[in-house]
Amino acid sequence: MRSYAAQRAVLAIVQLAVLSVLVFVLTTLLPGDAAEMRFTETLAPEQVERMRAQLGLDQPALERFTQWLGNVLTGDLGTSLISGGPVTDIVRNSVGATVVLTLATLAVVVPLAVALGIVMGTRENGRLDRAITSVTLALSAIPDFVIAVLLVAVFSLKLGWLPATWIGGDLLASPVLLVLPVAVLFGRTVCLLSRQVRAGTITALQAEYVVQARRLGVPRRRLLVRHVLPNAAVPGVQELARTGDTLLGGVLVVEAIFAIPGFATALVDGVETRDVPVVQGLTLVLAVAALVINLGADLLCNRLVPRTELLR
Amino acid sequence: MSDALNRRGFLGLAGGLGLAGGLGLAALTGCGSDGRAAAQPKQGGRLRAVYAGGGAKEVLDPHVQSLFVDIARHKAMYEKLVELGPDLKPVPRLAEKWESDAQAVTWRFTLRDATFHDGSKLTSEDVLYSFARITDAKVPDRVAQSSLATLDLRRSKAIDPRTVELTLSAPNAEFPAVLAGIGTQIVRDGFTDPTRPIGTGAFRFVSFDAGRSMVATRYADYWDGPARIDELHILSADAEARANAVQGGQAEYANDMTATFARTAEAGRTVRIVAAKASTMQAFVMKCDRPPFDDPDVRMAFKLLADRQRLVDVVLAGRGAVGNDLFGKGYQYYPEDLPQRERDLDEAKALLKKAGLVNKEIEIFTADASAGFVESATLLAEQAAEAGVKLKVTTGSPQTYAKDLLTKGVIGNHRSGAMPIPQYVTDRLLTRSPFNVTRWLRPEFDSAFAAARVLTDEAARSAKYGELQQTLRDEGGILAWGLPDYLIAVSAKLQGVQAVPPNTLDQGRFDKVWLA
Numbered sequence: 001m002r003s004y005a006a007q008r009a010v011l012a013i014v015q016l017a018v019l020s021v022l023v024f025v026l027t028t029l030l031p032g033d034a035a036e037m038r039f040t041e042t043l044a045p046e047q048v049e050r051m052r053a054q055l056g057l058d059q060p061a062l063e064r065f066t067q068w069l070g071n072v073l074t075g076d077l078g079t080s081l082i083s084g085g086p087v088t089d090i091v092r093n094s095v096g097a098t099v100v101l102t103l104a105t106l107a108v109v110v111p112l113a114v115a116l117g118i119v120m121g122t123r124e125n126g127r128l129d130r131a132i133t134s135v136t137l138a139l140s141a142i143p144d145f146v147i148a149v150l151l152v153a154v155f156s157l158k159l160g161w162l163p164a165t166w167i168g169g170d171l172l173a174s175p176v177l178l179v180l181p182v183a184v185l186f187g188r189t190v191c192l193l194s195r196q197v198r199a200g201t202i203t204a205l206q207a208e209y210v211v212q213a214r215r216l217g218v219p220r221r222r223l224l225v226r227h228v229l230p231n232a233a234v235p236g237v238q239e240l241a242r243t244g245d246t247l248l249g250g251v252l253v254v255e256a257i258f259a260i261p262g263f264a265t266a267l268v269d270g271v272e273t274r275d276v277p278v279v280q281g282l283t284l285v286l287a288v289a290a291l292v293i294n295l296g297a298d299l300l301c302n303r304l305v306p307r308t309e310l311l312r
Numbered sequence: 313m314s315d316a317l318n319r320r321g322f323l324g325l326a327g328g329l330g331l332a333g334g335l336g337l338a339a340l341t342g343c344g345s346d347g348r349a350a351a352q353p354k355q356g357g358r359l360r361a362v363y364a365g366g367g368a369k370e371v372l373d374p375h376v377q378s379l380f381v382d383i384a385r386h387k388a389m390y391e392k393l394v395e396l397g398p399d400l401k402p403v404p405r406l407a408e409k410w411e412s413d414a415q416a417v418t419w420r421f422t423l424r425d426a427t428f429h430d431g432s433k434l435t436s437e438d439v440l441y442s443f444a445r446i447t448d449a450k451v452p453d454r455v456a457q458s459s460l461a462t463l464d465l466r467r468s469k470a471i472d473p474r475t476v477e478l479t480l481s482a483p484n485a486e487f488p489a490v491l492a493g494i495g496t497q498i499v500r501d502g503f504t505d506p507t508r509p510i511g512t513g514a515f516r517f518v519s520f521d522a523g524r525s526m527v528a529t530r531y532a533d534y535w536d537g538p539a540r541i542d543e544l545h546i547l548s549a550d551a552e553a554r555a556n557a558v559q560g561g562q563a564e565y566a567n568d569m570t571a572t573f574a575r576t577a578e579a580g581r582t583v584r585i586v587a588a589k590a591s592t593m594q595a596f597v598m599k600c601d602r603p604p605f606d607d608p609d610v611r612m613a614f615k616l617l618a619d620r621q622r623l624v625d626v627v628l629a630g631r632g633a634v635g636n637d638l639f640g641k642g643y644q645y646y647p648e649d650l651p652q653r654e655r656d657l658d659e660a661k662a663l664l665k666k667a668g669l670v671n672k673e674i675e676i677f678t679a680d681a682s683a684g685f686v687e688s689a690t691l692l693a694e695q696a697a698e699a700g701v702k703l704k705v706t707t708g709s710p711q712t713y714a715k716d717l718l719t720k721g722v723i724g725n726h727r728s729g730a731m732p733i734p735q736y737v738t739d740r741l742l743t744r745s746p747f748n749v750t751r752w753l754r755p756e757f758d759s760a761f762a763a764a765r766v767l768t769d770e771a772a773r774s775a776k777y778g779e780l781q782q783t784l785r786d787e788g789g790i791l792a793w794g795l796p797d798y799l800i801a802v803s804a805k806l807q808g809v810q811a812v813p814p815n816t817l818d819q820g821r822f823d824k825v826w827l828a
Contacts, residue, residue, distance in 0.1 A: 032712035152560075259557070261523060266367070
């Protein structure tokens with residue numbers, strides 16, 4: 001187990017290094033640089049030139065990258081080319097909203113998806129199974145922004161029950177701000193997650209040990225909780241790790257629609273203003289988070305159902 | 313639900329979504345108040361105003377401003393010596409009056425009895441310090457550096473605490489208007505920390521979070537009469553979030569709204585649209601130094617083949633007026649007596665035939681950099697086809713479009729916000745202008761403009777400017793097809809909002825509004 005984790009950690013470092021190079025190269029390939037992005041027809045080209053020199057953007061790309069890498073290795077994510085403040089500040093200021101949003105979504109979607117998955121799995125191809133499948137499939141098929149616009153139109157603008165945006169809102173004072181964004185993200189993730197649990201349940205129910213346990217007269221509830229669920233959970237947990245990625249894509253849309261000042265908003269901002277250190281810093285943090293989540297999911301699966309081949 | 317979600321409301325929202333982001337169109341002319349008879353002004357309350365955000369680009373430093381949201385924030389806290397009236401003519405602000413010598417080189421400004429938020433009086437030293445800070449060559453992002461390039465600070469001086477004399481290295485009768493430009497705010501002598509704003513404006517700084525919000529409170533000792541509202545929040549959000557916020561009661565003022573949203577909003581009761589008529593300019597710009605537009609006949613042919621009314625109807629959803637190939641309709645110095653250019657396909661065809669362009673292909677360079685750019689380019693291509701020229705639409709990167717267009721392509725999109733006409737000419741139409749997007753390079757135009765700009769007699773200056781503008785309209789590379797309205801959405805309880813062009817004194821005057 002320990003050597004497996006170590007192996008994964010080494011792989012993770014290689015992945016991060018490759019990712020950093022990729023992100024740097026791709027952002028550098030975008031037309032324009034941070035100095036030009038300040039060119040809003042208010043700054044004369046001559047001023048832009050001076051700014052470029054001041055920001056060090058006239059240095060060769062390789063030099064800029066090695067400098068950045070050197071800083072990162074000493075724990076310094078660098079300085080934003082646009083705001084002039086430390087990148088860590090931008091990470092810190094934007095991560096909160098996204099984490100709260102993600103955790104709130106998971107808190108809703110995980111129990112519900114597991115419950116739905118088990119209900120569907122134990123009634124394979126029954127009427128209820130098909131009904132739940134249709135609804136969750138429809139939710140995942142409709143684009144987020146459509147769901148979001150519909151929800152806002154009905155619950156905010158027409159009925160006036162829920163706030164339409166986070167503008168001027170304070171999450172601590174009004175947690176109700178979370179309702180609509182979480183509802184949209186729920187629609188995006190519930191289908192896949194519940195289908196994985198459903199599949200796991202069906203497989204587990206057909207497994208010999210379950211059939212045997214049933215023959216031996218193990219009560220249904222005990223059978224489900226003690227024997228079926230841990231096995232059914234494996235694809236679910238792995239899917240959950242992938243849900244993280246899916247959520248991030250959805251968070252971007254949701255953050256834009258509800259004006260949530262989160263991670264995705266900061267990232268889009270960084271790309272649009274060619275603020276390379278910010279883009280680099282944010283993707284690095286994001287990649288580390290994704291790696292940790294995936295690693296955690298693998299290790300958790302191993303605990304749920306120990307698989308010897310992984311332990312070698 | 314059928315009632316809850318009528319088709320129109322939904323389409324409006326979707327439209328808002330599609331037009332999200334994007335740069336704000338700026339500018340307008342036309343004035344007047346917002347139409348409804350307002351009740352007696354009331355005291356107190358919190359006003360939340362939402363503008364298009366700029367993320368980490370947003371700044372507190374008034375000398376670095378370029379976004380509307382920054383300008384609005386700085387305006388609440390800081391002031392300039394001079395401001396612009398609804399016709400873009402300079403009006404006194406922190407300077408209560410001014411006079412110049414006969415050469416328009418030495419200018420004397422008499423300061424108002426104003427007090428900074430820290431309790432100190434405004435003095436001549438503050439003015440001199442502010443201009444020194446703006447023109448500091450070590451800091452390239454202070455936006456007014458190029459407009460104040462002729463201000464000679466070594467020869468400028470404080471005559472007494474309330475009189476300051478500014479001397480120019482080249483005469484300029486438009487100097488007061490230059491002092492009303494962006495990034496010219498007066499700060500305290502010794503001001504070095506922009507994160508702790510101290511100005512003379514109607515609101516005192518409380519907090520700022522770039523890309524999100526600024527909070528300010530009413531300044532009780534404001535020289536122009538304290539604001540009626542107690543607290544001002546200036547927030548950032550893109551177009552559809554602004555629409556939702558103002559409709560959902562989370563904001564009372566939403567800047568720069570789309571025509572689609574205006575139609576939806578006007579069908580309801582919660583939101584009112586304040587429209588500054590024909591306040592910005594949408595144009596196609598042709599490069600006068602490149603084929604085929606180096607031929608004046610071709611430029612004229614394009615001006616004649618454009619169906620302006622249709623462009624306004626389709627691209628601006630009818631919310632605007634047709635343009636007449638000149639910037640600044642309704643502003644000081646605009647030659648009002650020029651006839652409106654009409655579509656004349658036959659004449660256009662004849663000119664194109666003469667230039668040998670019939671059935672030839674020309675590329676039009678556009679980008680989704682501002683609302684309506686790609687749409688208008690596409691529509692112009694259809695109209696050009698009717699005159700026998702094929703316009704091929706190529707799309708560039710939205711973020712770098714403004715800069716790219718200076719060097720790329722032969723014809724493209726251009727928009728402009730409100731600014732005084734001489735400033736527009738200085739920035740875009742002289743051989744050495746930094747933003748000469750039409751490549752209008754005429755030494756005789758440059759010298760005629762320079763000669764007009766030193767005339768201290770306003771009528772004489774105006775007459776000269778008029779002639780120059782006539783030349784531009786007939787020979788220049790600007791095909792100004794539309795003058796969009798500038799749209800602001802306000803909640804039903806917000807009163808006192810003026811319908812005036814952006815960048816003018818009475819736009820976003822949150823010290824004059826009240827919540828009914």
